[in-house]
Amino acid sequence: MRIDKYLWSTRYYKTRNMATEACKKGHVRINGKTVKPSREVYKLDEIIVRKNQINYELSVLDVPSSRVSAKLVDIYRKDTTPKEVFQNQELMQLNKNQYRQKGEGRPTKKERRDIDDYLDESE
Template sequence: MEKLRLDKWLWAARFYKTRSLAVQEIGKGRVLVNDQTAKPSREVAAGDIVTVRKEDPPIQVRVCGVSSVRGPAPVARQLYEETADSISAREQAAEMRRLAPEPAQEIAAGRPTKRDRRLIDFLRGK
């Protein structure tokens, strides 16, 4: 059974652009292996569950294979399989974002212009 360092696997699976970024995120506790915090040197093998908190709903994937070489995206996508819970959570979060009101719609007039600021200052007595 092949095993590979976690930071190398995250880099090869294209979750992070560089290994040093992967190491930083692992050190911050944003990457879990089998629901436990891990070190960059922790070895992962096929069947392990890796949770990556890059976005609001964390991505939870099952390791399908290991590769120490960073290849093209379609090849890297074969190294893992996203769990059904993770897919449903991401779809639900996307739907909530879609249904959320646009914050800029509440601002009717926008920022005050220079003339408006002068009027405001005049009314305040400055």
């Protein structure tokens, strides 16, 4: 089975086109090498998929014949992504929220509109 079809059938991407684009951009590696969308997937291959700033590490257990339900995905792959990666992602999200408190620095577009509306009403 092709790698783009495998990633689509194991529900890493919503469409095959999205999986194909990820392969073309170099976000998918099999056994440490970037691959084209037409590369075949075999049992015991190690796949690394870069998605949402996270490197998902997968081991292929079996190749499905078609797209599988979310409950059956674990039959065909083993997710070996370290838990620290997800914890780092959560910390980055919290840090992003703390970067600028409301009312500090330049106003956002919405805040600017609110200020303009307030000034127009007072005149």
